[in-house]
Amino acid sequence: MPIVPDGPADGGHQDDDRGAARLGGPSFRDGMPQPPQQPHHAPQQRPHDTPRTQSLHGAAPQNPEPMPDAPQPAPAPQKKSAGRDLGAAIGVGVGLGAVIVASLFIVKTVFVGVIAIAVVVGLWELTKRLEERKGIKAPLVPLAVGGAAMVVAGYARGAEGAWVAVALTALAVLVWRMTQPPQDYLKDVTAGVFAAFYVPFLATFVAMMLAADDGPQRVMTFLVLTVVSDTGAYAIGWRFGRHKLAPRISPGKTREGLLGAIVFAMAAGALCMQFLIEGGTWWQGLLLGLAVATSATLGDLGESMIKRDLGIKDMGTLLPGHGGIMDRLDSLLPTAPVVWLLLEVFVGSG
Incomplete structure (x- = not known):
C-alpha cells in the first residue's frame, strides 16, 4: 500500500558423505578389515599402546575412529528486512507526494x-x-x-x-x-x-x-490517514509483530500491526479533523481514524487475495521499491468511499 518482507549445508547430507567414505575402504571387499602386513623389523604393537605411544614407535594407527563433529557456533541472528529497496521506495514516495500536493x-x-x-x-x-x-x-x-x-x-x-x-x-x-x-x-x-x-x-x-469547497483539505485528510495507517501497521508489526492476522492471505500482517494502524490513524484523524476540516472535532477524527485503519487493512488483504490467486507478488513494476500502481492503491481504493461518507455525515457536503 502507500509508502508502507546460505545457511550451512544440511547435517544429514554431511553424515551421508562420511558414511559413503567409510564404505569405500577394504572392509567392503571381504567384510572384515585386514591389517596390513608389517615388516619383520617393525616393533610389535603392545596391547597397552595408545595412539600417542604408537606414533612414538613410528607406526601410525590404523582405521582410527572418526572424531565427533566439533560443535558448530550458533548462526548469527538475521536482521529483519523490509523486503524492498527502501531507498527507492522513499524516493518514489516523496516524488509522488510532491506531485499530489502540488496538483x-x-x-x-x-x-x-x-x-x-x-x-x-x-x-x-x-x-x-x-x-x-x-x-x-x-x-x-x-x-x-x-x-x-x-x-x-x-x-x-x-x-x-x-x-x-x-x-x-x-x-x-x-x-x-x-x-x-x-x-x-x-x-x-x-x-x-x-x-x-x-x-x-x-x-x-x-x-x-x-x-467540495474544502475539497483539498478533505482529500489531504483521506491521504494522510491512509498513509499513517499503513505506516503504523508496518512499523509496529515489523518491530513487535508476533501473532499473525491472516496467515493464509498475507503472512506478513500481524495483530500487533493492526493495533499500530488503529492507534496511528486515530491520532492523525483527531489532528486532521480538528485543524484541517472546518466544523470538525477531534472525537470525530478518532472515529474516522478507526474506520480508515479498518478499511485500509481490509483493502490490503483484498488485493493480497487477488495476487495470491494470480500467483504473483506485485501487480506491476512501474514504481521502484513499491511494485505497480495497483500495489499503492490497494488500501486507498476501499478507504475513499468510507472517508467520503463519514465526512458527509460529520460536516456535510461542503
Missing part, C-alpha cells in the same frame, strides 16, 4: 487528471495480470475510457454522474466483447465489470471529495 492545492482540475491517469494505469496492470495468469481478457479500451469518464463525472456531477458513468462503462464492456468469439465471453465480461467497480468507481469518491 491538489494549485488547481483542482489537475488533480482530477492525476486520479484519471492512476485509474487507467491501474486498469492496465490489472487486466494484463488477469490475461497473463488466468487467460481472462477483460476489454481494456472501454474500461480505460469509461474509468476516466467516471472520475470526471463524479467531480462534475457528484454521485449521480458517477452511477451513470459506471452503468455506461459496464454496457460498453458487454458490447465491446461481442466483437470477439463467444468462447469465455461470460468470464471476460464478468472480470471487466469487476475491474470497473474495483478501480475507477472507488477512485471516483476521491474526485467527489475534491468537489
